[in-house]
Amino acid sequence: MLRMDPFLTETPTSVDEAVALLAAHQAAGRSTKVIAGGTDVVPNLKHGLFDPEVIVHIGRVPGLKGVVDDGGHLLIGALTTLHDLSVHPLVQQHASGLARAASLVAGPQLRRMGTLGGNLALDTRCLFYNQTYFWREALGFCLKKDGSLCHVVAGGKKCVAAASNDTATMLLCLDAEVVLQAPTGRRTMKLEDFYVANGIKNTVLEAVDLLVQVRVPKAASRRFEGYAKLRHRNAIDYPLLSVGLRVDVDGGVVSAMRCVVSALQARPHKLPCDAWIGRAFEHRQERQDVVDGLKQLAFAKCVPVKNLADDVVWRREMVRVLVQRAFDEAIGEAS
Ligand SMILES: Cc1cc2nc3c(=O)[nH]c(=O)nc-3n(C[C@H](O)[C@H](O)[C@H](O)COP(=O)(O)OP(=O)(O)OC[C@H]3O[C@@H](n4cnc5c(N)ncnc54)[C@H](O)[C@@H]3O)c2cc1C
Numbered sequence: 001m002l003r004m005d006p007f008l009t010e011t012p013t014s015v016d017e018a019v020a021l022l023a024a025h026q027a028a029g030r031s032t033k034v035i036a037g038g039t040d041v042v043p044n045l046k047h048g049l050f051d052p053e054v055i056v057h058i059g060r061v062p063g064l065k066g067v068v069d070d071g072g073h074l075l076i077g078a079l080t081t082l083h084d085l086s087v088h089p090l091v092q093q094h095a096s097g098l099a100r101a102a103s104l105v106a107g108p109q110l111r112r113m114g115t116l117g118g119n120l121a122l123d124t125r126c127l128f129y130n131q132t133y134f135w136r137e138a139l140g141f142c143l144k145k146d147g148s149l150c151h152v153v154a155g156g157k158k159c160v161a162a163a164s165n166d167t168a169t170m171l172l173c174l175d176a177e178v179v180l181q182a183p184t185g186r187r188t189m190k191l192e193d194f195y196v197a198n199g200i201k202n203t204v205l206e207a208v209d210l211l212v213q214v215r216v217p218k219a220a221s222r223r224f225e226g227y228a229k230l231r232h233r234n235a236i237d238y239p240l241l242s243v244g245l246r247v248d249v250d251g252g253v254v255s256a257m258r259c260v261v262s263a264l265q266a267r268p269h270k271l272p273c274d275a276w277i278g279r280a281f282e283h284r285q286e287r288q289d290v291v292d293g294l295k296q297l298a299f300a301k302c303v304p305v306k307n308l309a310d311d312v313v314w315r316r317e318m319v320r321v322l323v324q325r326a327f328d329e330a331i332g333e334a335s
């Protein structure tokens with residue numbers, strides 16, 4: 001049986017109290033870890049991937065759940081569960097790709113515990129890291145924790161563990177923003193700027209920060225959204241590859257387009273799609289021409305590395321397939 005090391009638990013009842021507790025423990029030299037639904041933190045504690053002295057459980061903080069339409073955006077509380085997100089009428093109406101991505105995270109029980117904030121702040125994953133302490137020790141550990149080399153990239157100086165959070169891929173397509181709260185106040189930033197390219201810690205979150213809200217701009221024109229995910233068991237597994245796609249259409253032509261491929265390395269990969277702005281998108285063949293070009297671009301730009309337990313050649317071949325599936329999902333027809 002895997003056991004957790006002892007830790008102190010704090011259960012704040014407001015955001016201000018939570019960030020103040022984080023700051024006080026940090027100032028006293030104690031390591032902290034935020035826990036929301038706990039679906040990722042608890043297994044990781046059991047594997048010895050984190051060893052905090054204090055756990056700050058934010059699950060009882062009021063006011064951080066639910067979805068509100070402020071006219072221009074959907075405002076989604078960080079403690080909204082993935083299940084609630086996937087079935088929420090506002091999300092299904094204005095961000096159908098996000099509803100789908102949330103519905104494909106893990107399995108039903110985990111989606112009822114797991115939160116949107118926890119999903120966006122999810123740790124990166126790697127074949128050589130998400131293992132027991134004894135397994136990792138036998139290998140001499142690695143750069144991400146306790147060691148000094150990377151087993152994926154020989155001589156690598158940064159960690160290329162995979163971003164594995166399904167909602168991030170789709171929220172990046174939707175130009176979402178995140179609202180963070182620290183003891184010094186709130187700040188809002190683009191989700192794009194929230195992620196960095198080093199899997200040791202692939203977000204800009206500081207130990208005293210809480211993610212409190214996600215802001216999703218509503219579409220100004222007709223929008224198509226799709227999300228496709230590759231995994232071994234559709235009932236539960238993390239992505240081996242994921243593709244989010246959004247196409248805005250105005251007057252029969254593409255007015256904005258985003259495609260994000262993830263589960264490759266630490267930062268989701270945003271493809272440059274501006275070349276398709278102004279392209280006709282009314283008829284089936286016009287749409288297929290757009291996706292064919294996008295498939296070629298994705299295949300050229302996305303090269304998986306051996307950070308997950310699967311063949312990299314197969315994962316790369318599947319990039320084109322997943323772009324087509326995300327596209328079919330977006331326009332509501334199977335090719
Ligand atoms: C078997 C299994 C399969 C899974 N499959 C998938 C999958 O397919 N796709 C996927 O995306 N995830 C998957 N997960 C991971 C996890 O269930 C989800 O990502 C979930 O959304 C995490 O949310 P949580 O609230 O449980 O996060 P927690 O476990 O509580 O926290 C996760 C991380 O986020 C931080 N955190 C949480 N909330 C906040 C906040 N508000 N502010 C700042 N930091 C915060 C924590 O400190 C921690 O680092 C799987 C997990 C398991 C056990």
Ligand code: SF4
Nearest residue numbers: 126142150151159160
């Ligand atoms: S990518 Fe390298 S450094 Fe990162 S977790 Fe895997 S083996 Fe460790």
